[in-house]
Amino acid sequence: MQKAKYQEIAGALENGIRNGEYRGRLPSVRLLGELFGVNPRTVLRALQQLTAGGLIVPNGNRGFLIPEEGSRRPVSGNIVIFHPGPVSDNPGQLDRLITEAGMRPISISTPAADLCGVRSFWETLSADGVIFMNSSLDRESAYQLKLSGIPFVAANRMPREWGVNCVEFDHESALRLFLKALIRRGRRRIALLNPRYPLHYFREIIFSAYFEVMNAYAIFDPELFVYPDESQPYEAALAAGVERLLALPRPPDAIYSSVPEPELRRILAEHRVTLPKAVECGFSRIFEEPAPDGGEPGLVYRYDRLRESLWRLLQLVIADPVRTPETRLIPVPVIGPDGELLTAATNSQPRN
Template identity: 30%
Template sequence: MAITARYLEISNDLERKIVNGELQGRLPGVIRLTDIYHAGQSTVKRAIAELTKKGMVTCDSTRGTFITGKRRPDNHYGVICLVGVIFDEPQNSSFVAALNRIAATRGYSILQVADITTFSQLRPSALADLPCDGYLIVGLTSELTASLRRSGKSVVALNCCEGIIDGVSWVDFDWQSVYSELFQHFRQKHYRRIALATYDNRKFNFRDKLFNYYLKNVGDDFNPDYFYGRLDEVQLHEKFGHNYREQGGRLLAEYYAALAEEPEALVLHLSHEYIKAFRMHWQDITDKPVPELFCVSKEDIAGENMLICDYHDLYCQALQLLFDDLNNDGYSQAKNSLSRVRYHFNS
């Protein structure tokens, strides 16, 4: 007779209680479960990890572990909710129309919700009440995930989400690969003073991930002065209004120009507006040569070095993951996918 591992016994028992409705809301804490099952904390944590993989619970490091169940909603709407806006108009309408054509081949249509902030701050369950079957979300939080999963609906997270919420399918841009390729370009040019600037975006650990990519690739030439991750987009916008990107570019130009040795190359993990402002202000304040500049964009811009994010590919991959889950009678295992970042070197 096969012997079932203790953590699987605990996981199976908890799953049975969740499905039967004996457990609702939050899962008892780890210490409480160790008392109930007379097991060690590592065994209980492993059991919870199994439930997370199945979508039965959603873990939050500060709020606890939410029970999300495995129930599918009775209603089928034929609607997928797209939460967040990537492009300005009229490009946004064209983008959503393209996704609609893809969704229509599987019997679905796209409903776009522009702003996730209202739902996440006021009442997360409001998003779960929308007449739809699943969600593609930029800026997903664990609390919102728990609310959506309790409704039995499918969720796929997009962009800056790699590993952020256990048990949730996600699609992200493959920054690790493109940064490796970018630094190969720098090595071919024999650059040693390579700088990187980005937003102080810690919500999804994205700034730290970029720093790790940078540190890994720059190697022995690492200089902490060349990494600038203190730009606060919200504060810049509050202070300078719609002109905030130009002012951000000015701040970066002043910072790097003041260094004893200016960078030979500078990657602005920021939008193209920063490059234009940086170049203009740099030439105003110093005679030092302008570093070779790179920026991130949704499209190729003539004459610039670009890291190009293909959002159409990102969302097409996310739709496929969502379709896979919707076609499953219960929750499928969380899946992950990476969208390749293209690059264009002008020089």
């Protein structure tokens, strides 16, 4: 089967990069278009493919840079665990895994998210690898890390075109399964309550899964997808969103909340909002041990599995920095509305 033109261009540029014909950066999109006799859009598709493969890094309006493969950083024995805020994500497990491998875990916590996008910060950091927790890695930070030569992995889904190694829960499959279980029980007005996600595109991922199921059953209503108003303080916006749901002419008969139950009920109580008992609820539930065989309805998140998978993937990236980037999805067990276990946790499967 004949390759598309952009794929041919990507292959030619990849060979040139690996053979040392291009060093430091690629020619401009305009010059590459002239070289290959194609329009800029075709060149950009080829460059996006190379970016996804980790071979080049966009540099704003100044073109595409080539990370230096041969300039391996000195081995320090340090592994950085980066948190966007206070270290509250049970770092003990990662500390233990890193220590058992004969390396030193170092936790960095800062609310200054823009620090990650400063290349000089990473170039002066003595580390053999970085693990980004809690959706703390954005595109600019990923590109600057690539240019600095530090291997890294992220605990959040990244668009494929960014070319980042990451581990994430398979939220979509679990959400679809739970929604369908509610529909089989006769629920038609199913609301989805979201927290405020650090990265906006994740909201699109969740909305897409919600829309897919609800639209398939011809019961989609955009008013039932609640995302906290970013012009308000988070907790007030969340409570206001629930109030709006309950005030609808046709209020929901079921709610799935990605906000864990203790947190949501505290926020609602502080804002004097009460969920009617007639509204069937399911929640995100966090476990640090094997998931229960049944119990309270919702999606069960095993963060111990997430951390272990992050560390295993980072070890592979350190051993082979130019390996093809991959996304590993951790299956999420689902406890249905009747308290039965609808899925069981399995080994995560890489997805390129």
